[in-house]
Amino acid sequence: RKEVEQDPGPFNVPEGATVAFNCTYSNSASQSFFWYRQDCRKEPKLLMSVYSSGNEDGRFTAQLNRASQYISLLIRDSKLSDSATYLCVVNKRSNYQLIWGAGTKLIIKP
């Protein structure tokens, strides 16, 4: 089993719809979780950290389920500009290394 797994997609979603995707991780001792966004041929940029209690930033909501070892990202009222690859990032045990998922590609269609 991969340390961090994501559905590669693509998720084709009409503008204005709500979309959600998950990321599973294998190490139950992981403590830090993030969602990064990567546009085509660009560098990754932090979208949001994921807190134990869940957190929201505008149209984006991130949640953590420790029991089932996954994090999720929900995007409401999707915009064309949300089209990108969303990377799940999890820390590796107690060291300083972050493990990156391969990303979920999201395409918002007009």
Add this chain to the structure above:
Amino acid sequence: DTAVSQTPKYLVTQMGNDKSIKCEQNLGHDTMYWYKQDSKKFLKIMFSYNNKELIINETVPNRFSPKSPDKAHLNLHINSLELGDSAVYFCASSQDLGQAYEQYFGPGTRLTVT
């Protein structure tokens, strides 16, 4: 006002050559990284430096040698380039080594080995 810059942006070279990629950050961060993103889009850490000291050295061939002359710079030298080295190499920095710190990435260097 680029936060993390890399040069060159594109690099096309032949097998067997030696090349370097330079990275600079002007964020005042203590930690810098090199990542490799292959054609399958996996982002894998190669090296991590904190205050010019090597912290993480993942299993990469010793043909890859990082050098950090100061906290703001982390260069990557690659000897005897191979076809499999073709990828996008990203430099990144973060405030410190802590797991919760955001990483800021450079624009990437697209390396093609022919």
